[in-house]
Amino acid sequence: MLCPPGRTVVAMPPMSKIPISGLTSAQMYAEARRLLPRGAGAARALYRKALCEGRFEPEAPEFGLAPTTAEDLRRNFELRLPETVQVIEEAGERGITAKQVLRLHDGLEVESVLLPMGRDRTTLCISSQVGCKMGCRFCQTGRMGLLRQLTASEIIAQLLVARHHQRWPVRNLVFMGMGEALDNPEALLQALAVLTDPGGLSIGQERITVCTVGHAEGIARLAAAGYRRLNLSVSLNAADDALRSRLMPINRRTPLAQLQQSLVTYRPRDNFTLGINYCLLPGLNDRPEDARAVADFCAPLGRVMVHVIGYNPGDVPLTRAPSTTEVDRFIGWLREAGLPVRRRITKGQSVMAACGQLGNVELRRRRSKDPSKAALKAGS
Numbered sequence: 001m002l003c004p005p006g007r008t009v010v011a012m013p014p015m016s017k018i019p020i021s022g023l024t025s026a027q028m029y030a031e032a033r034r035l036l037p038r039g040a041g042a043a044r045a046l047y048r049k050a051l052c053e054g055r056f057e058p059e060a061p062e063f064g065l066a067p068t069t070a071e072d073l074r075r076n077f078e079l080r081l082p083e084t085v086q087v088i089e090e091a092g093e094r095g096i097t098a099k100q101v102l103r104l105h106d107g108l109e110v111e112s113v114l115l116p117m118g119r120d121r122t123t124l125c126i127s128s129q130v131g132c133k134m135g136c137r138f139c140q141t142g143r144m145g146l147l148r149q150l151t152a153s154e155i156i157a158q159l160l161v162a163r164h165h166q167r168w169p170v171r172n173l174v175f176m177g178m179g180e181a182l183d184n185p186e187a188l189l190q191a192l193a194v195l196t197d198p199g200g201l202s203i204g205q206e207r208i209t210v211c212t213v214g215h216a217e218g219i220a221r222l223a224a225a226g227y228r229r230l231n232l233s234v235s236l237n238a239a240d241d242a243l244r245s246r247l248m249p250i251n252r253r254t255p256l257a258q259l260q261q262s263l264v265t266y267r268p269r270d271n272f273t274l275g276i277n278y279c280l281l282p283g284l285n286d287r288p289e290d291a292r293a294v295a296d297f298c299a300p301l302g303r304v305m306v307h308v309i310g311y312n313p314g315d316v317p318l319t320r321a322p323s324t325t326e327v328d329r330f331i332g333w334l335r336e337a338g339l340p341v342r343r344r345i346t347k348g349q350s351v352m353a354a355c356g357q358l359g360n361v362e363l364r365r366r367r368s369k370d371p372s373k374a375a376l377k378a379g380s
């Protein structure tokens, strides 16, 4: 083709499709109305089938759409689910712990873990970021740095793949996989809207837990979103500023007094119970005075439940794993100080699926060698 002088022909990029798993039912309907000449009436039913059965099939006879309308829907929307790279399972006392490693469209990988909770209940631990910039010293993901944020659609896709590809019977969800969910607040809030949408997945808020290392601004944003039955838990791990700053760099930005204040004001309902997670690190945070400091920190917080879990050494261990006796002794001190405590059984250790073990440091190395991704290195 001949161009007039001084003009350049620019190839149009292919139109990008809207990922359905990042929308609520109402948003899908609104987008269909905006983009399509007809067919928006079927959008809600198509949406429910996509989210609840993992299939986007506008041509299916049940929707009664003309072939051109079905084509329009396919041209504008997609249910993009990541490829499963690996599924690893470990049998334990309470059932099978399983980790899925999923490859995203840009080649990065994200991990989620199915945890058996006893009495046929299961929890899927999902990721909110690829890597994490919080740098907690006991955590494998923290060693990766932040490679990138996940989109809401990629967060939800972990659940859809778990349910529809791995056929895992997921009941509850916890944002405790790779990443700090409150460091990715837009995607987290959109994902919560999708998860709880009665027109789609319709998961009860009480079955979802957001876990944070103590991201005060994020806690305030979550409070403002108004989820009254959602669960929140904080990874405390030390109630002494000097020690916590050593273990968790976020404590330098948000010291304990400020974190405590943000938790005092997080009161979504009268009977709200805040989860306090404590990873027991032998020789670091397992003294009687550590237990008393936890009790002092929790005193103004209203109802709490402390979850103690033994440290899972990764490939660069900070310390060793505690013995059962050491965990029991620490739990005893917490109870003596008046705290309700549950012991969390370590699961998935042999398949690197236990708390603090998720992440692929090799991905970080590969990414660092790719000059096109140099900007990410600087930003993480």
Ligand code: SF4
Binding pocket: 132, 133, 134, 135, 136, 139, 140, 141, 142, 143, 177, 178, 179, 180, 213, 356
């Ligand atoms: S514990 Fe959580 S917040 Fe801390 S580095 Fe690991 S993934 Fe990030």
